[in-house]
Amino acid sequence: MDAGFFRRWLTTAARAVERDADRLTALDSAIGDADHGSNMRRGMAAVAAALDAEEPATPGAVLLLAGRTLVSTVGGASGPLYGTLLRRAGKALGDAERVEGEELREALAAGADAVARLGGAAQGDKTMLDALLPAVAALPDLAAAAGAAERGAEATVALRARRGRASYLGERSEGHMDPGSASTALLFLALAEVADDA
Amino acid sequence: MRMLINAAERVVADALRGMAQAHPELVVDVEHRVIVRADAPVAGKVGLVSGGGSGHEPLHGGFVGPGMLDAACPGEVFTSPVPDQMVRAAAAVDSGAGVLFVVKNYTGDVLNFDMAAELAEDEGIRVAKVLVRDDVAVEDSTHTAGRRGTGATLFVEKIAGAAAEEGAPLERVTALARQVADSSLSFGVALGAPATPAKGGPTFDLPPGELELGIGIHGEPGRERRRMMTSGGIADAAVGVLLDELRPDGPVLALVNGMGATPLLELYGFGAEVRRVLDERGVPVARTLVGNYVTSLDMAGCSVTLCRADEELLRLWDAPVSTPGLRWGR
Numbered sequence: 274m275d276a277g278f279f280r281r282w283l284t285t286a287a288r289a290v291e292r293d294a295d296r297l298t299a300l301d302s303a304i305g306d307a308d309h310g311s312n313m314r315r316g317m318a319a320v321a322a323a324l325d326a327e328e329p330a331t332p333g334a335v336l337l338l339a340g341r342t343l344v345s346t347v348g349g350a351s352g353p354l355y356g357t358l359l360r361r362a363g364k365a366l367g368d369a370e371r372v373e374g375e376e377l378r379e380a381l382a383a384g385a386d387a388v389a390r391l392g393g394a395a396q397g398d399k400t401m402l403d404a405l406l407p408a409v410a411a412l413p414d415l416a417a418a419a420g421a422a423e424r425g426a427e428a429t430v431a432l433r434a435r436r437g438r439a440s441y442l443g444e445r446s447e448g449h450m451d452p453g454s455a456s457t458a459l460l461f462l463a464l465a466e467v468a469d470d471a
Numbered sequence: 472m473r474m475l476i477n478a479a480e481r482v483v484a485d486a487l488r489g490m491a492q493a494h495p496e497l498v499v500d501v502e503h504r505v506i507v508r509a510d511a512p513v514a515g516k517v518g519l520v521s522g523g524g525s526g527h528e529p530l531h532g533g534f535v536g537p538g539m540l541d542a543a544c545p546g547e548v549f550t551s552p553v554p555d556q557m558v559r560a561a562a563a564v565d566s567g568a569g570v571l572f573v574v575k576n577y578t579g580d581v582l583n584f585d586m587a588a589e590l591a592e593d594e595g596i597r598v599a600k601v602l603v604r605d606d607v608a609v610e611d612s613t614h615t616a617g618r619r620g621t622g623a624t625l626f627v628e629k630i631a632g633a634a635a636e637e638g639a640p641l642e643r644v645t646a647l648a649r650q651v652a653d654s655s656l657s658f659g660v661a662l663g664a665p666a667t668p669a670k671g672g673p674t675f676d677l678p679p680g681e682l683e684l685g686i687g688i689h690g691e692p693g694r695e696r697r698r699m700m701t702s703g704g705i706a707d708a709a710v711g712v713l714l715d716e717l718r719p720d721g722p723v724l725a726l727v728n729g730m731g732a733t734p735l736l737e738l739y740g741f742g743a744e745v746r747r748v749l750d751e752r753g754v755p756v757a758r759t760l761v762g763n764y765v766t767s768l769d770m771a772g773c774s775v776t777l778c779r780a781d782e783e784l785l786r787l788w789d790a791p792v793s794t795p796g797l798r799w800g801r
Contacts (some may be wrong), residue, residue, distance in 0.1 A: 348524075441687060
């Protein structure tokens, strides 16, 4: 996997978020403040534009630029959390021109760890981590990771939120999918899709 | 849903353009989304910076001016601003005396202001932070994100702003801001859901004849849904919850706040009921403010904020303020 692969991953993810923005916002409307779709669409469109303009030469540089762009354009909790995920993973990849599956797993594991620390959340709190952690655990098999992320997002439906804005609702947060876990599933579906096309 | 907008993506930019035209005493940077008082940085003065999602007007941009905030950063609707905006605001208002960030306790606001504080300190700006978390409807436990920051934000910004205007140093302004934040509690009620431009409709469904108790200011449902009550019944419930925890042994500041779509006719009537309950409970009310100050787009409903006030806080509350949203004494 080279820089081109990582650029295709994130532009594919940007298209998926664009397509699903209204669904993400509807999920957020039930237990949050109805802006996750429009925020992620704005951020991922900016990521696609930045990657196009700068064409970073290494996988690490692609992820660093994408993370920095998300922090600067998204706001809310999603900006810092997704920004940290990609920046931390990008740092872990260093200057390598090409990345093997095991290196990708380690990098995204470092990113997921940083997200958990920043948000003070753990698996089961009904956040993006409920999709992210199972996906990372299923790597380096990209298709398995995508499936694990989707199942993780589905599993948030039954949970009571303990972090983020949905936590204000207490037991009323039960019965709804966490929007952050849904957008994380899109990210891993895009990763599997790009690998299939390669 | 009919809204007076061009397009959801343009709402904030359009509003900032209009605000710049209506308030030449402010410098409104529409591109970078920072609102600064025109005479900043004021020599020797601590800079007060706040910000948060748009949709709560006049909070925060409407509270920029002498006696209150030096700068505000509006985010997208109901979305916290990004660190770049906050760093730019801090740099614009820092006279060397340091900058206080007033942060409402929402995950997004906290994370972005934390990142901004680090970046600003890298640029040599002294930064202090105060977290506002006054909403009693949220159980403050390890199983939630903690209490939301709502109406008390106005008390913190006004009182800390007055202290900064008098020339108090950063440590003192910060201590006063903490005292106000720790002495204030709020409780909110929704009579209807707000409509966000992004969704193009109401954020939750509230059937006629019912109301939501314990709401925040982002269109999220509350803790509990009940049959509609009278203004007096709502005041009994709200003030009762506040006093049970606040336990004031002296005068209080009271804010009777509209959420955006409730007319002043109703708010003043509700304010009278709030006053009745406080009188019944023997709590002296030193000052009352009634109006739409910390709103939630076009949500119908209201909130009550009480702050235990000592003489120093009352003096600073009465000090002159000159902003688009709050103005007295000069």
